[in-house]
Amino acid sequence: MENVVIIGAGIGGLIAGSLLAKKGYKVTIFEAHGAPGGYTAGFYRKGYYFESGTVSFEASASVFKAMKDIGALGKIDFEKQRLRLYSEDFDGIPGSYGEFKRLIYSAFPAEKGKLDTAFRELDKIAAMTENMDKPLPFLYSGFEFFKAVLPFAAGGVRLMKLAGHYGNMTSSEFAAKYFEKGSKLHRLFCSFGYPEMSAMMVGSSLSGLFADLWTVKGGMQSWADVLAENFRELGGGLRLNSRVDRIITKDKAAVGVLCNHTVYDADYVISAGDYKKTLLKLLDDDSLVPETLRDKIGAAPVSEGYFTVYLGLNLKDEGLKKYMKAPHVLFFNLSPGFGGYNSDDEEFFNKTSVELYSPSMENPGLAPEGKSSLMLQAKVPCRWMDNWGGGDREAYLLLKQKAADALISGASRLIPGLSGRIEYRDAATPLTYEKFTGNTDGASCAWCWNPEKKFYQSAMSANIETPVKNLYIGSCWAMQVGGVPGALAAAYRCAGKIK
Numbered sequence: 001m002e003n004v005v006i007i008g009a010g011i012g013g014l015i016a017g018s019l020l021a022k023k024g025y026k027v028t029i030f031e032a033h034g035a036p037g038g039y040t041a042g043f044y045r046k047g048y049y050f051e052s053g054t055v056s057f058e059a060s061a062s063v064f065k066a067m068k069d070i071g072a073l074g075k076i077d078f079e080k081q082r083l084r085l086y087s088e089d090f091d092g093i094p095g096s097y098g099e100f101k102r103l104i105y106s107a108f109p110a111e112k113g114k115l116d117t118a119f120r121e122l123d124k125i126a127a128m129t130e131n132m133d134k135p136l137p138f139l140y141s142g143f144e145f146f147k148a149v150l151p152f153a154a155g156g157v158r159l160m161k162l163a164g165h166y167g168n169m170t171s172s173e174f175a176a177k178y179f180e181k182g183s184k185l186h187r188l189f190c191s192f193g194y195p196e197m198s199a200m201m202v203g204s205s206l207s208g209l210f211a212d213l214w215t216v217k218g219g220m221q222s223w224a225d226v227l228a229e230n231f232r233e234l235g236g237g238l239r240l241n242s243r244v245d246r247i248i249t250k251d252k253a254a255v256g257v258l259c260n261h262t263v264y265d266a267d268y269v270i271s272a273g274d275y276k277k278t279l280l281k282l283l284d285d286d287s288l289v290p291e292t293l294r295d296k297i298g299a300a301p302v303s304e305g306y307f308t309v310y311l312g313l314n315l316k317d318e319g320l321k322k323y324m325k326a327p328h329v330l331f332f333n334l335s336p337g338f339g340g341y342n343s344d345d346e347e348f349f350n351k352t353s354v355e356l357y358s359p360s361m362e363n364p365g366l367a368p369e370g371k372s373s374l375m376l377q378a379k380v381p382c383r384w385m386d387n388w389g390g391g392d393r394e395a396y397l398l399l400k401q402k403a404a405d406a407l408i409s410g411a412s413r414l415i416p417g418l419s420g421r422i423e424y425r426d427a428a429t430p431l432t433y434e435k436f437t438g439n440t441d442g443a444s445c446a447w448c449w450n451p452e453k454k455f456y457q458s459a460m461s462a463n464i465e466t467p468v469k470n471l472y473i474g475s476c477w478a479m480q481v482g483g484v485p486g487a488l489a490a491a492y493r494c495a496g497k498i499k
């Protein structure tokens, strides 16, 4: 029986492992952390549950197909998530892209003409991405793959035209075409998703954000635990607390891994974690990656990481709900002076928008009786303030505290008296995220989303091949914009490759 070793028990590693174990391979997953899940996981502190990464996901058809394929669909309570959009100009919980548009039109009646022209273009992109209610083609093989690609191919010419026009245009370039630079609407249209992401992504994510946003009732860790258990039932071996130190190669092919001073042989190795570390740090033979590629990988920018504040509140869920109205709130700060993402801007956290998410409002069992939990998040400019203090521990703690205070103060505009309700408080910087998952600079969704800074030629390709034979990428890093769908695409492509 052929032997597959997978590095990392995130959603990519667990799905790839399950698909291969189901096909009859001997699969072992090595996970550095003490629990499975990677970014799709969570943790308890003082009885309060918090998410470690993903709080919600889109592309549900792909997720449900994967769960069905590995025989685990009925084992998890997936739940649609409601997203509230809040600013000093608008406040609503749109259930669709159409409702989102109505909310924005009613908030800015004087800008109707400009909104008409901007939405005319976004509508075209949104209409092209309606196929998102079907699983990604990467989740199929053979004839089924061609059938899945067909709807995309049918709209081919129109899609190519739109991609040609908007694929390489950044969100701020798009916004500047219709709205005065620095105006509220300009800032709003730059605020969705990742900074400077492609206008194509703005259109497609707006069409999915309200109609296809999901979470897991028991928290993401319950999903990871079910995936891990299911993988074991399929015959897979999962080694927790087992960091892989080296990928062993022979004759330019991967033949095993080194973990805790022991070599484990493998016919195939799937690296389901960080791409940069896989090719620049884990290989036992540097010469296997050509120098030009090494330089390109080293220099490639990654997606922004998150700063997250975790709060345990002495406030009943009903009390929190009175203010939040929905478990997930995007609180936009559209005031003048919010100059976007600048790594040297010490005041960044006083100006940024805040994302609020309450796990216990989604499920009261995730906090102690009569209490509630709240996460405050912001995407941070990459390596903010000399990468959070330039290695100086005291400077790091000070920046972390100032950033947390700023987000709490921002959120207090929605939840009055918030600071007085805090019973537990902690925070994670992108360095914390990197420490627990190995993702470079705490990148939250693989590579940089700015189309001008792409690592892969196509933002839509799933790239699992490496310069090393029998070594594949099984994590979200196989796709430019990563995410849960990226991890699934990589997992299926790896499982399909190993025959």
Ligand SMILES: Cc1cc2nc3c(=O)[nH]c(=O)nc-3n(C[C@H](O)[C@H](O)[C@H](O)COP(=O)(O)OP(=O)(O)OC[C@H]3O[C@@H](n4cnc5c(N)ncnc54)[C@H](O)[C@@H]3O)c2cc1C
Pocket: 007, 008, 009, 010, 011, 012, 013, 030, 031, 032, 033, 036, 037, 038, 039, 040, 052, 053, 054, 055, 056, 057, 058, 242, 243, 244, 245, 272, 273, 274, 306, 433, 436, 437, 438, 439, 443, 444, 445, 446, 474, 475, 476, 477, 482, 483, 484, 485, 487
């Ligand atoms: C705050 C936040 C919000 C997000 N929101 C969304 C969202 O709304 N929608 C969405 O689609 N995506 C979202 N994402 C991204 C999504 O969570 C990830 O893209 C996805 O979970 C990645 O899965 P993965 O399996 O590819 O990798 P990871 O989850 O990064 O898993 C990699 C695993 O490999 C392990 N590992 C690494 N190196 C080694 C080693 N040497 N030895 C052993 N183990 C190792 C790590 O410990 C980790 O468990 C979000 C991420 C964050 C941080």
